[in-house]
Amino acid sequence: MRLVALTLALICFTSLVSAHSTVTDNWEKDLENGYISTAPLVTEHLVIVRTSGTWDGSGSPHVFAFDFSGEPVWQIENPHALHNDLSPLLLVTKGQGCGGTWQDMVIIAWADGKVQALDVATGTEQWSAQTEVDTWGITGSLALDGDLVVVPTRQGLSTYCLADGTLQQRVELNQLGWRNGVTVSDDAYLLGNEEGVLNTIYRNGTVISESIGDGKIRHAPLLTNAGILIHLQTKSASEIFINGELFLTAGPSPAMPVIYNNQVYLATSEDFIFLDCSLECENVGITPFHSNGEIAIQEFDDGEWKVWAPQNNPEGGWGVFTTTEDWMILQSPNDDYATAAPGFGSDGIYVLGNDKGILMFYTSQHNNSVISQGHEDLDYIFIITTLILLVSILASAPAFIFHLHEKLLKTLLPGVVIFMAFNITMISTAWSGYLSEQIEPEGDWDDSWSEEWKGSQVVVFELPEGQIVFGGLSGHKTVESLTDDAAFRVGILIEKETFDSGEWIKSINGHEGAGWEFKIDGERGLLGISEAEVTSDSVIRWYPA
Amino acid sequence: MVLASGTHGPLLESGWLLAIQVVLITTAFLLLTKPSQNPRREVLLLSSIVLFTAALRVAMEPLPNVQPVTMACLVAGARLGLRRGVAFAIMVTLLSNMVISDGWWTLFQASGWAMVAAAGAKFLNSEGVLNMRNLLYLSVVTSLLFDWWVSLSIIDSGTTFSDFMLYLANGFIFDLLHIFATMTFAMWLAPALSDLISEDATLTESVLAVGETDVVLG
Numbered sequence: 001m002r003l004v005a006l007t008l009a010l011i012c013f014t015s016l017v018s019a020h021s022t023v024t025d026n027w028e029k030d031l032e033n034g035y036i037s038t039a040p041l042v043t044e045h046l047v048i049v050r051t052s053g054t055w056d057g058s059g060s061p062h063v064f065a066f067d068f069s070g071e072p073v074w075q076i077e078n079p080h081a082l083h084n085d086l087s088p089l090l091l092v093t094k095g096q097g098c099g100g101t102w103q104d105m106v107i108i109a110w111a112d113g114k115v116q117a118l119d120v121a122t123g124t125e126q127w128s129a130q131t132e133v134d135t136w137g138i139t140g141s142l143a144l145d146g147d148l149v150v151v152p153t154r155q156g157l158s159t160y161c162l163a164d165g166t167l168q169q170r171v172e173l174n175q176l177g178w179r180n181g182v183t184v185s186d187d188a189y190l191l192g193n194e195e196g197v198l199n200t201i202y203r204n205g206t207v208i209s210e211s212i213g214d215g216k217i218r219h220a221p222l223l224t225n226a227g228i229l230i231h232l233q234t235k236s237a238s239e240i241f242i243n244g245e246l247f248l249t250a251g252p253s254p255a256m257p258v259i260y261n262n263q264v265y266l267a268t269s270e271d272f273i274f275l276d277c278s279l280e281c282e283n284v285g286i287t288p289f290h291s292n293g294e295i296a297i298q299e300f301d302d303g304e305w306k307v308w309a310p311q312n313n314p315e316g317g318w319g320v321f322t323t324t325e326d327w328m329i330l331q332s333p334n335d336d337y338a339t340a341a342p343g344f345g346s347d348g349i350y351v352l353g354n355d356k357g358i359l360m361f362y363t364s365q366h367n368n369s370v371i372s373q374g375h376e377d378l379d380y381i382f383i384i385t386t387l388i389l390l391v392s393i394l395a396s397a398p399a400f401i402f403h404l405h406e407k408l409l410k411t412l413l414p415g416v417v418i419f420m421a422f423n424i425t426m427i428s429t430a431w432s433g434y435l436s437e438q439i440e441p442e443g444d445w446d447d448s449w450s451e452e453w454k455g456s457q458v459v460v461f462e463l464p465e466g467q468i469v470f471g472g473l474s475g476h477k478t479v480e481s482l483t484d485d486a487a488f489r490v491g492i493l494i495e496k497e498t499f500d501s502g503e504w505i506k507s508i509n510g511h512e513g514a515g516w517e518f519k520i521d522g523e524r525g526l527l528g529i530s531e532a533e534v535t536s537d538s539v540i541r542w543y544p545a
Numbered sequence: 546m547v548l549a550s551g552t553h554g555p556l557l558e559s560g561w562l563l564a565i566q567v568v569l570i571t572t573a574f575l576l577l578t579k580p581s582q583n584p585r586r587e588v589l590l591l592s593s594i595v596l597f598t599a600a601l602r603v604a605m606e607p608l609p610n611v612q613p614v615t616m617a618c619l620v621a622g623a624r625l626g627l628r629r630g631v632a633f634a635i636m637v638t639l640l641s642n643m644v645i646s647d648g649w650w651t652l653f654q655a656s657g658w659a660m661v662a663a664a665g666a667k668f669l670n671s672e673g674v675l676n677m678r679n680l681l682y683l684s685v686v687t688s689l690l691f692d693w694w695v696s697l698s699i700i701d702s703g704t705t706f707s708d709f710m711l712y713l714a715n716g717f718i719f720d721l722l723h724i725f726a727t728m729t730f731a732m733w734l735a736p737a738l739s740d741l742i743s744e745d746a747t748l749t750e751s752v753l754a755v756g757e758t759d760v761v762l763g
Contacts, residue, residue: 406677406732413729420722421608428718435714517703524708526715545701 027070028334028360033059034489035339036353038088039294041106042345043120046073048106049343049351049359052085052489061085063108065123068349070361074123078110085111086139086179088294090149091120092162097147099163102126107149113137115151115158117165127165131158134176135452141181141220141256145189152182152191157201171201174209178452181220181256192217194452196232198244212241216455219256222264224277231257231266233474235455236536238268242281248273252536253292253475255309260297265307265321267291269475272309274324285324292475293339298350310338312475314484316354318342334358337485355488381422389419429531436533444522444539455537459486462543464511468492479518479540480529486540496529504528508542515545565652569635576632587629594621594742595633599640606645608726610719614641615688616730617738618658622665623675624742630662650698657694661687675739677731684727692720 034052041048046065053061060080065073087109094103104120113133117126131137131153140152148159148168155176159169175193183190189201196215200208215232222229227243231254240248251270258265263284264275272289276282291309298306298320307321316335321327337355344350348364392415399407420427446469449458453471459482461468470490476482483505487494495507505516518525518532519541525532534540577591598617605611614637622630638655664687669679696713 409681409728410732413725413732417611417722417726417729420718420725421611424609424718424722428715431718432715435711439711523711524704526712543703 025069026360026362028358029066029070031062031064031357031359033062034357035355036357036359037086037293037339037355039296039341040343040351040353040359041089041091042343042349042351043091043104044346046120047343047345047351047359047361048089048091048120049353050085050089050108051357061110063089063106063118063123064359065120066359066361068361073121076108076116076118076123078112078114080110080112080114087111088141090142090144092117092144092149095147095162097162098168099147099161099166102163105162107142109138109140109142109151111136111139113154115142115149115160115165117149117162127160129158129160129165129167132156135450136178139179140177140191143182143184143189143220145184150182150184150189152177152180157182157189157191157199169203169205171205171207173199173207175199176452178216179218179256183220183223185223190221190223190228192219192221192230198228198230210244212244213239213246215239219254222257222259224259224264224281225262225279226277226281229257229259229264229275229277229281240266240273240275242277247281248283255291256294258295258297258307260305260307265295265309267295267309269312269477272319272321272327274321287321287324287327289319290475291319294341296341296344298342298344308342310340310354312337312339314481318352332358332360334360337481355485382426385419385422389415391415425531429527429533432527432531433533439523444519444541457482457534457537458539459483460539460541461487461490461492461508462541463492463509464544474536477533478530479520479525479532479534482534482538482540483518483529483542505542511544513544516542517545518542561649562647562651565649566639566647569639569652569655573632573635573639576628576635579628590742591625591629591633591636594738595636595640598633598637599644602637602641603644610692610723611726612688612691612723613726613730613734614638614658615661615691615723615727616684616735618662619665619669619680619683619687619731620675620735620738620742622662622667623669624739625666626670627663627666630666631659634658634662650695653695653698657691660694661691675735677736680731680735681728684731685724688723688727689720692716692723 031051036049036051038050045067048063048065050063051061053059060077062075062077064075067073090107092102092105092107105117105126106120108116108118110116113131114128115131115138116128118124119126131151132155134154137154138151143150145159147162149162151158151160156170156172158167160167173193175195175197177191177193180192187202191199191201194216196212196217198210198212198217198221212230213232215234217230218233219231224242230241232239232241233254237252238250238254239246240250250273251268253269255267262276262278264277264281266273267289269290269292270288272287272291274284276284289309290311290313292312293310296308298308309319311317311319311329314337316338317329317331318338319327320330332352334354334356339355340353342350342352350362352360392412396408396411399411449469449471456471457473457476458469458471468490470486473482473485476485484494492509494505497504497506506512508516520532520534520538598614601613605613617637618630618634621633625633635655638651638658642651664683668683669676693713696716699712700709
């Protein structure tokens with residue numbers, strides 16, 4: 001009898017332990033619905049994440065809610081949403097004010113201009129509102145202003161009561177916005193746009209517009225002790241302005257900067273930038289890193305913090321920065337391009353989502369593989385071949401002095417050949433880059449394309465069944481990365497093969513034919529796709545050979 | 546032009562590829578079918594240097610556009626004469642491309658190296674001694690011209706003149722590497738290869754003299 005009781009007790013204990021472990025286990029889900037390009041929200045019990053949709057007609061954008069064991073709780077979709085669903089989800093805790101009371105809500109802004117408030121626990125719609133659409137609607141980050149939600153719309157700004165969605169304020173602006181988040185200050189709302197104009201919208205409806213520069217403002221302006229900080233995206237680089245004054249020139253395709261404890265964190269396709277804005281802003285340091293999306297702060301109980309930035313290249317992963325010297329790349333088993341910041345929960349929970357649409361839930365006990373970054377990897381081949389070249393030059397020096405031409409060539413040439421042969425990619429890429437600078441490309445813009453794509457990267461696939469075009473991309477430096485991104489977004493399958501001269505496309509969407517060639521801005525591509533470079537407004541055209 | 550070396554030239558159906566190979570093999574065969582005093586020895590000599598050069602080319606294949614065949618064709622043309630030099634070039638191309646990659650470009654490579662061998666026969670074969678100065682000059686000129694010739698294989702209906710010029714300009718670094726590599730092979734290997742062929746030819750002649758005497762005596 002005692003044995004039976006002991007066995008039952010053991011079974012109960014085991015089931016309790018396993019029940020507990022399902023809560024804290026790590027899990028991952030392929031949402032199979034396009035990108036995850038905004039940070040997942042982590043509430044007390046749920047992970048809420050939005051996906052972009054696939055744009056090939058097979059899946060419209062969704063918002064999913066899972067519990068901490070990975071079980072789906074609710075989901076909604078918007079079959080009318082358009083491209084570039086980039087507006088981060090906004091969590092609102094329960095309260096009362098304008099319009100009455102409200103429960104814990106998640107507010108979703110869609111690219112078709114719709115604003116939707118859902119009950120966090122059930123996904124039930126509490127209210128919704130419609131804003132204007134010009135090609136698309138809302139793509140920037142919303143903000144809270146007391147009992148109002150502030151919505152940066154396509155060509156203006158609207159505020160709604162949190163309780164019932166009643167429109168409180170509406171301001172029309174002259175410029176179109178994209179990914180233009182709004183910032184709430186003590187007396188106004190700050191909003192940028194695609195024409196590099198910073199609009200200060202006072203609560204009484206007064207608007208003051210200030211042109212920052214020739215570029216695009218694609219983030220919520222930051223309020224620092226030194227003034228308003230704008231990271232302006234220019235044609236081939238970016239510029240950081242503080243109170244309208246140029247502070248720093250940086251790399252292309254800036255990420256969305258954040259400020260925490262007077263420290264400002266910014267990123268581009270080239271660098272991660274640290275500014276200390278305790279009094280005046282000061283450039284603390286720059287670390288080579290490629291990030292174009294969201295940046296997030298992870299706070300710890302002891303008051304310390306870390307900064308996370310998704311790495312937007314094929315290697316993927318997330319850069320985790322403490323200082324310019326102390327940082328690492330956290331890898332996941334599904335690494336790919338990443339643009340969404342992580343979502344952080346209590347007890348060390350963190351949730352990652354990448355451009356493959358894979359959601360990953362981790363507890364603090366889990367150790368992802370990490371690549372420590374203290375310095376750039378040494379290029380041993382370059383060092384060794386340079387040494388060989390130097391030795392051959394030194395060895396041929398006596399022959400040169402004594403005019404022994406045959407001996408000179410005999411000792412010098414092997415060193416030159418070895419150096420060139422092993423560094424040919426680097427040398428020929430530099431040479432091609434030099435040639436490209438000398439040649440003005442004829443361009444490959446089609447006037448029937450959306451004006452919004454101007455200044456962005458565009459890819460054209462000339463498939464036997466018709467032409468497929470995708471634009472509005474940014475941050476890519478090579479034909480390979482840009483093509484992969486566009487193909488993924490439109491649901492085209494790319495098959496590659498590798499040669500000495502780099503990777504080449506073998507088939508596009510199953511069409512192999514006599515091979516595929518590409519043009520960059522109307523000029524035929526001459527390098528492998530991993531070496532051929534693109535600019536911030538390149539048009540890549542793939543056509544059958 | 547490395548891009549033409551099997552990466553991006555037009556793909557051919559197997560029938561066309563076979564036709565190109567038949568044409569090249571027939572050409573080599575016709576060039577070699579001439580009266581010879583010691584055909585066995587000649588076949589042995591030619592086979593061994595063809596095999597050696599093809600193997601060297603395959604071994605050097607990971608190094609882009611480092612082509613020992615160009616130097617070998619110059620020396621073979623100089624030492625073996627026009628007909629056998631051209632046949633040598635064709636056979637080396639066919640054999641090595643069987644391992645590396647075969648295609649439309651094989652025709653251009655074989656004809657290109659055949660022209661290199663012809664240049665060797667024309668400009669290097671003076672008084673039975675390999676002229677190193679001329680060999681170096683020819684290494685520069687023929688490497689560059691060979692690359693340009695092979696680059697013609699990428700031309701298709703969509704290629705404009707400016708496209709092609711841009712293609713050549715982009716490939717200049719690869720051309721430069723080909724030139725330096727051929728000069729290096731010329732400095733280090735050409736004298737030995739030339740001596741090997743000359744020695745064998747001398748040996749063949751002396752063996753033949755004995756044989757003829759034997760016949761006369763018999």
